[in-house]
Amino acid sequence: MILYGVGVGVGDPLDMTLKAVKTIESCEVIAVPLSAKGRSMMAYDIAKQVVDLSKKTILELDMPMVRDVNILAQHHKKAAEQVVQVLKQGKDVAFLTIGDPTVYSTYIYVHKLVVEMGYKAKIISGITSFTAAAARLGISLSEKEEMISVIPSSYETLQELPKQGTKVLMKTGKHMQKVKEKLRQEGIYEKAMMVERCGLEGEVIHKSMDTVTDEASYFSLIIIKE
Amino acid sequence: MILYGVGVGVGDPLDMTLKAVKTIESCEVIAVPLSAKGRSMMAYDIAKQVVDLSKKTILELDMPMVRDVNILAQHHKKAAEQVVQVLKQGKDVAFLTIGDPTVYSTYIYVHKLVVEMGYKAKIISGITSFTAAAARLGISLSEKEEMISVIPSSYETLQELPKQGTKVLMKTGKHMQKVKEKLRQEGIYEKAMMVERCGLEGEVIHKSMDTVTDEASYFSLIIIKE
Numbered sequence: 324m325i326l327y328g329v330g331v332g333v334g335d336p337l338d339m340t341l342k343a344v345k346t347i348e349s350c351e352v353i354a355v356p357l358s359a360k361g362r363s364m365m366a367y368d369i370a371k372q373v374v375d376l377s378k379k380t381i382l383e384l385d386m387p388m389v390r391d392v393n394i395l396a397q398h399h400k401k402a403a404e405q406v407v408q409v410l411k412q413g414k415d416v417a418f419l420t421i422g423d424p425t426v427y428s429t430y431i432y433v434h435k436l437v438v439e440m441g442y443k444a445k446i447i448s449g450i451t452s453f454t455a456a457a458a459r460l461g462i463s464l465s466e467k468e469e470m471i472s473v474i475p476s477s478y479e480t481l482q483e484l485p486k487q488g489t490k491v492l493m494k495t496g497k498h499m500q501k502v503k504e505k506l507r508q509e510g511i512y513e514k515a516m517m518v519e520r521c522g523l524e525g526e527v528i529h530k531s532m533d534t535v536t537d538e539a540s541y542f543s544l545i546i547i548k549e
Numbered sequence: 550m551i552l553y554g555v556g557v558g559v560g561d562p563l564d565m566t567l568k569a570v571k572t573i574e575s576c577e578v579i580a581v582p583l584s585a586k587g588r589s590m591m592a593y594d595i596a597k598q599v600v601d602l603s604k605k606t607i608l609e610l611d612m613p614m615v616r617d618v619n620i621l622a623q624h625h626k627k628a629a630e631q632v633v634q635v636l637k638q639g640k641d642v643a644f645l646t647i648g649d650p651t652v653y654s655t656y657i658y659v660h661k662l663v664v665e666m667g668y669k670a671k672i673i674s675g676i677t678s679f680t681a682a683a684a685r686l687g688i689s690l691s692e693k694e695e696m697i698s699v700i701p702s703s704y705e706t707l708q709e710l711p712k713q714g715t716k717v718l719m720k721t722g723k724h725m726q727k728v729k730e731k732l733r734q735e736g737i738y739e740k741a742m743m744v745e746r747c748g749l750e751g752e753v754i755h756k757s758m759d760t761v762t763d764e765a766s767y768f769s770l771i772i773i774k775e
Contacts, residue, residue: 330680337568338674341599345563373567401733423676425683425690426697446684448564450649450674454556457651458672461664464651465699471652472711473697484712485698 324410326354326437327417328424329370330449335370338450344373346447350417352409353379356386356402356429365523366419382409383415386429399429402482403436410442423449428494429473453491456518456544459528464489464546476545481505489548496541503532506547515547550636552580552663553643554650555596556675560748562598564676570599572673576643578635579605582612582628582655591749592645608635608642612655612696625655629662636668649675653719679717682744682770685754690715690772702771707731715774722767729758732773741773 327346332338347370355367369446370376384402389395389440409416420430424446434444453473457464470488474481476495481502484490495502495517508513517529519540529535535543553572558564573579573596596602610628615621622654646656650672652712660670679699683690691697696714700707702721707728710716721728721743732738743755745766755761761769 328628332566335568338566338573340558340564340566340676341564342561344567352637379640397681423684425680425682425688427691427693428689429691431689440665446687448558448676448680448684450566450676454649454651454674454677458649460675461660461670461672463654463657465653465701466657467653467702470701471697471699473640473691473693473699475691477694479742502669 324412324442325415326374326406326410326434326444327415327443327447328418328428328430328434329417329447330423331366331369331419331421332450332522333422333452333455334369334520334526336369338455338522339370339373340448342446343449347374347376347417347419350415351380352382352414352416352504354382354384354406354416354418356384356418356420358387366421369421370419382406384433399432403433403440404436406433406440407440410437420449423451426451426473452493452521452544453546456521459521459526459548460516460530460546462516462546462548464491469549476502479513484509486549489546492547494541494543494547495545496539496543499535499537499539499543502545503535506532511547514549517543517544519543531539550639550668551641552636552660552668552670553641553673554654554656554660554670555643555645555673556649557645557647558676558748559593559648559678559681560595560746560752562595564681564748565596565599566674569673569675573600573645576641577606578608578640578642580608580610580632580642580644582610582644582646584613592647595647596645608632610659625662626656629659629666632659633666633668634662634665646675649677652677654698673720678719678747678770679772679774682747683772685744685747685752686742686756686772688742688772688774690717695775696725702728710735713775715772718771718773720767720769721771722765722769725761725763725765725769728771729761732758737773740775741771743771745767745769
């Protein structure tokens, strides 16, 4: 039996791949990570618009977003054990995840543990937030010899922005004021564009940072082209 | 009428999104970029495994991969004019492209020109080569606060590799010897993994660079995790 990590894109259900749909359809059990805020049901809500999930068994995995490494590891271990228990019953599991399972997804921790425990796990690619955002903005992320840097924009990471190429700042909503300040310091404020809640209800496309408020959504992504 | 830039993924036709399939089905005309080596028919060959293209009108766009900026610009301009001519006839055009249209794709030049000429153009996201390769390797590109750097690995670009985070070296096949040398110099040779012809016939997964020969395919992608 196999654990599938299935990327479902960032909001538009039609961004799901044929393989994602096929995989979810073929799995009896759907694993859904639950965070404290319940946000991770997003992947489920995207998938259910395309695949009938009403007859699936739902396996809820308690995976809160906490900073404490030990507590996180405990949650991941428990989630992996829950998955393995289902695999042992002869059932495939589809673990739904926003975007792509290889890009800042908690899926990978469960994947690694399940493989370590001697079971098979496969990743089904999904559309990532940054290519989806570039598509919405009608721009390319990179041309010719340009580098792309994808930066998770906690304040610490923002300290050192790469000098060259396109910069993608992920999940900037939490501290928009600091991010704007940083962009001004680096002289790249004017070049920045942002997509808020890409592919979701309430999506806003900002061709300039001037229209971005400090209350921007957590799901905000900034692209800066050189 | 609309020009659609449609990403079809890197080889596996099931990596196409529902929107890509729907868009191609709805367009009467399919634009296919032709390079001197005919390589760009790859996108067409992927799509035809899922969508019946036999009744579509094929619009061949002559887009060779040349270094000369002026010659390139001429080709792009001519391609955009060909597309606009079709749009003027009241027909939508789907321009097929490998991977995602925003990541190192020549589509974007035609997109920009068509928009400049007053017509609509939309990007339909596709699975990029680097997420597809990470999926094949069963690894994540990034966790927590890690940065991802996507580097088109011409020799010049390789001079300065970012110190932190995950590095993705694109299309390394052309000069594998130099790439290996560079990886050794930087002390990251042991951490590098490679996928050759990801999703295509003759795909090879290298968990170590030791199995990579100097004759590696042009479509080779190296991932180095810190």
